[in-house]
Each structure stands twice: as C-alpha cells, then as structure tokens.
Amino acid sequence: MWNLIGFGLVVLIIVIFFAIIILIYNSLIKLQNGVEGAWSQINVQLERRSDLIDNLVETVKGYAAHEKTTFQEVARARSNLNNAETVKENEKADNILTGTLKSLFAVAENYPDLKADENFLELQDQLSATEDKIAQYRELYNEIVLTYNNKREVFPNNILANFFNFEEAEYFEHEPGEVPKVDF
Template identity: 60%
Template sequence: MIIKQILVGEIMDILLIILIVIIIVIILAIVALYNGLVTARNKVKNAWAQIDVQLNRRADLIPNLVETVKGYAGHEKTVFEDVTVARAGLMNANGVKEISDANNQLSNTLKTLFAVAENYPELKANENFKELQDQLAQSEDKIAYSRQFYNDTVLMYNNKCQTFPSSIFANMFGFKEADFFEVAGEARSVPKVEF
C-alpha cells in the first residue's frame, strides 16, 4: 500500500512537471508569435520611413528644377503650376494610399516638365539642369528600390497577420494588415512603341 502511494505520488509529480513544461512551452510560443508580429510591424514602419525620406529628397529637388526650366521656358506657366501643386499634394499627403496617389500625380507632372524641357535644346545643355535631372533620376531609382523593399516587408508582415496560428494573435492584439505602395494604373499599361 505504501509503495502504491509512493508510485501514485511520483506519477502525480511527473504529470505535474509535464503540465508545467507544456504551459511554459505554450507561453514561450505565444511570446515568440507576438514578438514576431511586433518585429514585422516595425520593419514595415522602417521601410515606410525610407520611402518617406526618398520622397522628401525628390520633393526638395523639384523647386530648383522648376526654377531652372522657368528661366528658359517662362511661358509654360500651367506646367509649373501643376508641378508645384503636385509637389504640395505629396508634402501634405498622409497614409500609404494618399501618399502613393500623390506620388503618382507628381511623377506624371514631372514627365510633362521634362517634355517641355525637350523643346529647349539650350536648357538640356545647361549643366545645372543636367545635374538636377541626374539627381532626380537617382532619387527615382532610390524611391523604386525603397518601394520594392517596403512592399516585400509588407508582404511578410501581412503573411504573418493572415497565417495560422499567428493570425489568432494578430487579431487578438489588434495587428492590422499594412497597405502596399502601388503605382498608378497608367504606369501598369504597356507603352506603345512606334517607328
């Protein structure tokens, strides 16, 4: 009888230890899932900050570019106004969707500005204009890279928010999916090439 009580006591102790280990493993898994979601969300915020830096860099170049072109093409007033309005729209935009739309608008107006510049050979030869154009091209490349990095980061974060079991904790702790930085519809179309 005493041996039976000792065996039952030892079995209960072993079961208690197993239960404690299972609880600790579950708690560690929850902590790991939560920390993974927080880390992914912070990566999205960091990637967005990098896009913001590049958009601001480009926006800072635009007034100099406009002033340089104005010196040669002063009568193209509507183009300059459109670029200025689009730049202001980008600077005042908030949120991924609104900034993405404002960025697309600014890109379209810059295309118009460069089309105007094509009509002035002496402007295209101007060193200041060339340097500004090169800096703007570099900014566009950095924006494209930053946008790709941001979208890749958003994809990883959204996958964590949508896949099991992290989706349970994402919903429980209020993690929301992030928006992708998208290009304008006309940028997706295939350009028509004619010879």
C-alpha cells in the same frame, strides 16, 4: 509521485504555450517595425525627389517663364505628395506628381539652352538616381509587407495578430509605365 509528474507536465505545457505566444508576438513586432522602417526609407526618397523637383522647376522657370500652368500643376502635385499621410495617399499623390513631371520635361524639350544647362543636367541626374532608389525601396517595402502580412495571417499567428490588433500593411504600388523619363 504521479501527481508531481502530472503537475510538472502541466507547468511545462503552460511554459511552452506562453513561450510560443511570446515568439509569435515578437516576430510580428519585428516585421511590423520592418514595414515602418522600409516605409521611412521610401519617404526619405520621396522628400528628396520633391526637393529636387522644386530646384528643377526653378531652373526651368528661368528659361520658360510663360509656362505658368505647368509650374502650378507641378507645385500642387508636389504639395499633395508632401502632405500625404497614408501609403494610399502617397501612392495616389506620387502618380499625379509623375504625370506632372512629364509635362515639365515636355516644356524643357522646347528649350535647347535649358537642356544644355549644367545645373539642369545635374538635377536630372540626381532625379534619375532618386527615382531608381524609390523603385528599389518600394520593392523592398512591398517584400517586407508581404512577409508581415503572411506572418499575421497564418495559423496560429492570426489569432494573436487579431488579439493584439496587428493590422494588415498596405502595399505601395505605382502605376506601370508612369515613371518619367529624365533623359534628353
């Protein structure tokens, strides 16, 4: 009788052990997918901003054709952002693009007719709204990364995370004070 109870107890402990492993694994997968989903939202907004910048550059070109260097820098920075693959590459390219946008807006300051152009004003509004969305999604992404990284680093999750190769997620940081002002 005790052998049967002992055997049942061992089976119960094994079942509980595997249930815990499955729960931890599934929670790590959900968080990892959350990180990827949040990054996807940032990427969508970065691409939208890139498209808006292209339209903005074309609008400014019509007024300031001799500002070729500024346009080339913005185009190069935009291309680098579009070709970035990792979070860190995106972070670096985004910061460079932000700097070139400041130059573009400085050029626009010199052209009163441009500042009054309806298309230019609409693009500014859209760009400003997109910058706000990027900031919101960056914050959400970083919160999810924090939750995921914490979950994968605490015991006993860290054992399973290492065993199943759950890698640490990178934060998407932005240099403080680098968001271009789009109001004229």
